[in-house]
Amino acid sequence: MRKWILIVIVGIVVIAVGVYFLVPRIKKVEVEGPREVKIVVRAKGTATEHWKADCFDEAAKVLNAELKSEGDNRTVVIEKMFDDPDWGDYVRSFVMAADAGIAPDIVLGGHEHIAVYSTAGYIMPLADSVSEIKGMYPEFDDVIEGLWDSCQLRGKIWAIPQDIEARPFYFNKPKLKELGWSDAEIKALPEKIRKGEYTLDDMIATAKEAIARGVVKPAHGYWHRPKRGNDFYQYYFAYGGIFYDPDQDKLVIVKDALEKWYAFQRRIVDEGITPENFIGTDWRIWHDTVSHGKALFWNGGSWQWGEWAKLYVKDEGGQDYLFKNVGYALQPPGVRGKSGGTLSHPTVYMVTTEKASGRGDKDLVVRLLARATTKELNTKHAVESTHIGILKSQADYAPYKEDRFLSDVIYMLDYNYFLPNHTMFSTWEDAVWEGMRASELGDRSPKDSAARAIKLLKSELGDDFIVK
Amino acid sequence: MKLKIVISRIIPYLLLILFTLPIIIGYVWILISTFSTRTYGLLPVDKDGKFGGFTLSNWSFLFEPEIWIVTFNTLILALGLTIGVVIVSMMAGYALSRIKFPGRKAFLSLTLILHAFPTVTLLIAIYFVLRWIALIPVLGRNIPIIGGFGYNTLGGVILVSIAIQLPLGIWLMKGFFDEVSWDMERAALIDGCSRFRTWWDVMLPQIKPGIAALSIFSFIQGWGSFIIPYTYMVNASRATVATYLNNLLSETAPTNYSMLASVGLFQLLPVLIFYIFTQKYLLSIFAGGVKGAA
Numbered sequence: 149m150r151k152w153i154l155i156v157i158v159g160i161v162v163i164a165v166g167v168y169f170l171v172p173r174i175k176k177v178e179v180e181g182p183r184e185v186k187i188v189v190r191a192k193g194t195a196t197e198h199w200k201a202d203c204f205d206e207a208a209k210v211l212n213a214e215l216k217s218e219g220d221n222r223t224v225v226i227e228k229m230f231d232d233p234d235w236g237d238y239v240r241s242f243v244m245a246a247d248a249g250i251a252p253d254i255v256l257g258g259h260e261h262i263a264v265y266s267t268a269g270y271i272m273p274l275a276d277s278v279s280e281i282k283g284m285y286p287e288f289d290d291v292i293e294g295l296w297d298s299c300q301l302r303g304k305i306w307a308i309p310q311d312i313e314a315r316p317f318y319f320n321k322p323k324l325k326e327l328g329w330s331d332a333e334i335k336a337l338p339e340k341i342r343k344g345e346y347t348l349d350d351m352i353a354t355a356k357e358a359i360a361r362g363v364v365k366p367a368h369g370y371w372h373r374p375k376r377g378n379d380f381y382q383y384y385f386a387y388g389g390i391f392y393d394p395d396q397d398k399l400v401i402v403k404d405a406l407e408k409w410y411a412f413q414r415r416i417v418d419e420g421i422t423p424e425n426f427i428g429t430d431w432r433i434w435h436d437t438v439s440h441g442k443a444l445f446w447n448g449g450s451w452q453w454g455e456w457a458k459l460y461v462k463d464e465g466g467q468d469y470l471f472k473n474v475g476y477a478l479q480p481p482g483v484r485g486k487s488g489g490t491l492s493h494p495t496v497y498m499v500t501t502e503k504a505s506g507r508g509d510k511d512l513v514v515r516l517l518a519r520a521t522t523k524e525l526n527t528k529h530a531v532e533s534t535h536i537g538i539l540k541s542q543a544d545y546a547p548y549k550e551d552r553f554l555s556d557v558i559y560m561l562d563y564n565y566f567l568p569n570h571t572m573f574s575t576w577e578d579a580v581w582e583g584m585r586a587s588e589l590g591d592r593s594p595k596d597s598a599a600r601a602i603k604l605l606k607s608e609l610g611d612d613f614i615v616k
Numbered sequence: 617m618k619l620k621i622v623i624s625r626i627i628p629y630l631l632l633i634l635f636t637l638p639i640i641i642g643y644v645w646i647l648i649s650t651f652s653t654r655t656y657g658l659l660p661v662d663k664d665g666k667f668g669g670f671t672l673s674n675w676s677f678l679f680e681p682e683i684w685i686v687t688f689n690t691l692i693l694a695l696g697l698t699i700g701v702v703i704v705s706m707m708a709g710y711a712l713s714r715i716k717f718p719g720r721k722a723f724l725s726l727t728l729i730l731h732a733f734p735t736v737t738l739l740i741a742i743y744f745v746l747r748w749i750a751l752i753p754v755l756g757r758n759i760p761i762i763g764g765f766g767y768n769t770l771g772g773v774i775l776v777s778i779a780i781q782l783p784l785g786i787w788l789m790k791g792f793f794d795e796v797s798w799d800m801e802r803a804a805l806i807d808g809c810s811r812f813r814t815w816w817d818v819m820l821p822q823i824k825p826g827i828a829a830l831s832i833f834s835f836i837q838g839w840g841s842f843i844i845p846y847t848y849m850v851n852a853s854r855a856t857v858a859t860y861l862n863n864l865l866s867e868t869a870p871t872n873y874s875m876l877a878s879v880g881l882f883q884l885l886p887v888l889i890f891y892i893f894t895q896k897y898l899l900s901i902f903a904g905g906v907k908g909a910a
Contacts, residue, residue: 194869231853232866245850248747248767432870459870463663 181221185509187516188227188252192238196454199529200256200310200495201230207520211512224512246270246504253505253513259298259496262306263571271498273304274514281305285518290539294561298494301569307496308517311526311535313450314490314560315379316476317341317351323444324475326363327354338477341488342563348386348412348482351445355421358444369421371438371446374429376581378567379447382491384409384580385565387482390616391576392568399568399576399609401602402616406580408482410587410594417588427585435460441473450476450557454534467553476556478563492564494538523548530554536561572612579604646884649877650674674878682854683882689770690856692762693845694838696774701785701834702827704778709789710815714801724790731783738780739847746772746848768850776844781837785830792826793819828897836887857883 187208191200208224215222229252233241239261245251251270265271275281278296282289291309299307324334340346355369373379381391389405392398416422423429438446439456453476457466465472478488497520499513523541527548530537534553542548549555567573582604583597592600605613645658652660653669662669677683711717712724750756750766763769796819804818805811820827842858849855853863861879865871 194866196869229851229853231863232869233852233863241850241852244743244847245768248750250768250850435870455869 183222184225185222185512186225186227186507187254187509187513188229188505188507189254189256190229190242190252191256192232192235193230193256193533194232194455196458197451197529197533197535198230199525199532201228203520203525203529204228204254204516206525207516207522210519211516222509222512224516243268243270246500249503249506251500251504251506253500253507253510254517255498255500256310256495257307257498258567259307259309259494260567260569260573262299262301262496262498263569263573265498266301266306267571270500270504271306272501272510273306274308274499275305276303278305285515285521287518287521287539290523290541291521292538292540292561295494295538298566298569299496307498308521309538310495310497311529311533312492312494312538312561313535314492314557314564315382315447315449315479316490316557316560317479317488318438318446318448319475319477320364320441320444321473321475322441323358323363324354327358327361334475337475341477341480344481344483344485344487346480347484348383348480351480352416352419352421355444356419359420364442364444366420367423368437368443369419369445370416371422371426371434371443372416373447374426374431374434376427378491378493379449380409380581380584381567382447382479382489383412383482385489385491386479386486387412388486391573392570393614396614397570398612398614399570399572399605400614400616401576401580401605403598403602406583406601407595407598410584410597412482413584413588414590414594417590425589427588439470439474440464447479450553450560451533451535453553454532457534471552478560487563489563489565490560492561492566494566570612572609575608576605576613579608646877646881649874650881652874654874671874674872674874677875677879678882683857683860683879685854686857686860689845689854690839690841690858692770693774693777693841693856694835696762696771697777697781697838697841698831698834700774700778701781702831704782705785705789705830706820706827707815708782708786709791710793710819712786713790713793715811727783727786731787735780735843739843742776742779743767743848746776749775767848770849770855773841773845773848773855774838776848777838777841780844781834785834788830789823789826792823796822825897828894832890832894832897835890839887840883 187204189201189204193200204226205228208226211224215224235258239257242251242255242257246265246268247270255265255271257265262271266273275284278293278300281296282291288308295309295312296305299305299309319334319337321334324337325331337346351370355364358364359366359369381389384402384405387405387408389402389409390400393400417424417426435452435456437443438448439460453467453470457470461469478490480488497517499510499517502508502510521539523537523539523545526537526539527542527545529535530542530548531551531554534551536554536558537543537548543558570576579601583592583601586592586600587594587597602615606615641658645655648658648660649655651670651672651674653663653671653673654661656665659667660669661667712720746765746767748766749772750764750768752766755764756766757764757769759765759769759771762771762774765771765775800818800822801814804814809818840858841856842862845855846852846859846862849859852859854860857879861876861883864876864879
């Protein structure tokens with residue numbers, strides 16, 4: 149018995165060692181002739197954003213026809229992964245796959261992911277300059293100039309813009325009318341915000357009045373985003389805050405702006421226009437409340453307009469209902485005279501390295517991206533998901549122009565700003581979020597929260613951080 | 617006197633009904649939802665809020681190939697987990713119960729500590745192990761059906777699930793072996809049986825209820841497994857029924873709860889049927905002991 153056990157064990161060891169050393173040395177024989185190139189695409193989004201992944205099916209058809217006419221023996225086959233986990237899970241899943249060498253070839257992400265992914269060697273640079281990327285394919289030359297800023301890091305282009313959005317300040321028109329505002333005054337509100345004549349202080353005063361006069365229920369005067377996200381940085385910006393100093397390549401906190409932002413978060417609760425313990429409210433409750441006219445003012449994303457129309461107020465008339473009841477403007481400034489603004493967060497397609505994906509043919513991957521960056525495909529996505537277009541040619545493209553909401557909000561891009569592409573930005577975000585949360589919940593005073601956030605950032609970021 | 621007896625018999629039933637009612641209502645809601653466009657409480661309603669709105673459309677997912685892929689994967693995971701856990705637990709449980717060897721006590725303590733670890737704390741460390749396994753030729757990524765034992769393979773998920781389930785299995789099996797009389801084993805050894813034959817022919821038949829119970833328990837665990845396939849499969853939405861179900865929930869978009877209930881019921885049905893027919897054996901886990909103890 150023992151003899152047999154010994155023989156079996158020795159046999160297993162010999163086979164295992166043999167396989168371990170020999171198999172990697174057996175080279176695959178390159179087969180001449182037709183070859184399928186699998187390109188894996190990973191994207192995330194809601195049901196209305198399915199074109200983020202589906203555009204590649206259309207692009208592959210065009211590319212394959214081109215390859216055939218050129219006599220290239222390769223055929224592109226697309227494999228898509230499209231779902232809607234939260235961003236944390238989405239990024240974790242990609243990082244683990246990339247680290248294990250089985251990442252997708254194209255990954256959709258926020259532009260701020262470029263810094264971390266490129267530093268880790270997960271994604272490859274696409275060009276050394278804006279002029280170079282524009283010269284590669286006519287589709288890339290069509291991309292709105294300013295968007296390349298969000299795709300650059302260390303002088304290279306690392307990504308191709310996919311979509312962009314505004315984060316409007318929304319208001320309920322019938323409620324303002326009930327409050328005594330005339331149609332002309334309601335119509336003029338976006339322009340007043342743009343010029344800096346209507347500030348966050350004015351918004352608080354209006355919301356308080358609406359509650360006092362029973363136009364809206366208590367704590368339904370102003371609803372900000374219910375969960376952690378980029379939208380909150382708009383208040384910091386409204387009070388004069390900046391994120392980054394490009395000359396010194398350092399992350400920045402403007403102390404005065406941070407304190408004022410935190411004070412604003414607490415004030416909206418103290419004034420009774422936002423519910424106590426509001427942070428963490430379920431998104432579905434939030435969407436249902438704001439889209440059905442139960443709140444006077446709220447801050448959201450342009451893409452949410454499409455979600456409300458298709459998923460929340462479809463039975464009431466969809467976009468027609470929204471146009472009748474909801475108005476939109478830039479985010480009001482915190483300082484009178486300062487223009488309103490909006491934070492844009494372009495999502496971008498990044499191409500993974502051979503090491504991260506375990507596959508080659510990256511020339512085809514980039515070419516596929518070009519074929520997916522067309523006014524036809526991008527407009528399908530823009531219209532269905534109410535995201536703003538990324539191509540210059542879309543401005544004159546009828547299906548895009550005919551979309552009333554997109555045409556209305558496109559001016560907001562003249563007042564937008566981006567998050568920085570800095571490897572340590574997530575640390576910055578963690579620290580300021582914790583301070584904001586503590587201020588709004590009343591756990592700490594705004595000043596104390598700001599001091600703590602700055603102290604934390606100094607210790608965590610060291611030389612990468614400056615206070616202004 | 618008679619009244620007292622009646623009351624003493626009725627009260628426990630009333631209490632049981634009271635405590636199980638929320639669960640029963642939950643199941644009833646799931647059942648109703650699967651055949652309704654929407655529900656108001658337990659009442660199926662149409663889009664105008666009136667009684668009606670019955671539909672079979674919530675079961676349309678059965679005609680998509682994805683659901684059958686994930687069901688097959690889940691079945692392989694549950695079976696793989698069951699086979700792995702039962703085989704290793706039977707052998708380890710016997711050794712720990714009957715054989716004295718250096719480090720036995722330490723091994724038992726360590727197993728218990730491992731059982732106390734929440735899975736989530738081990739996720740990153742296990743990832744590195746799986747990533748390393750994936751580099752091993754053939755074993756890592758090239759085994760039919762289960763893919764291999766590395767990261768992003770069903771086999772890898774099975775391997776990790778077995779490891780996490782093993783402490784419980786080993787302790788259970790050890791408990792069952794402890795209950796078997798030494799006399800029977802001694803008689804077998806005196807009659808010339810080897811240790812292996814004693815274990816196989818004499819001991820295992822004595823703990824059949826335990827093996828059955830552990831098999832059922834492991835299968836149910838594997839069938840409902842979420843966090844491990846969700847973490848170690850890149851395309852998590854196509855990994856198992858539980859991850860597929862999770863994919864129906866969006867962070868911001870409204871959820872189609874009727875569809876969710878249908879997939880939930882689809883996932884639940886095999887377990888419910890399995891449980892109804894095997895609960896006698898499952899309960900022996902909690903009762904302990906050998907054949908007939910349950």
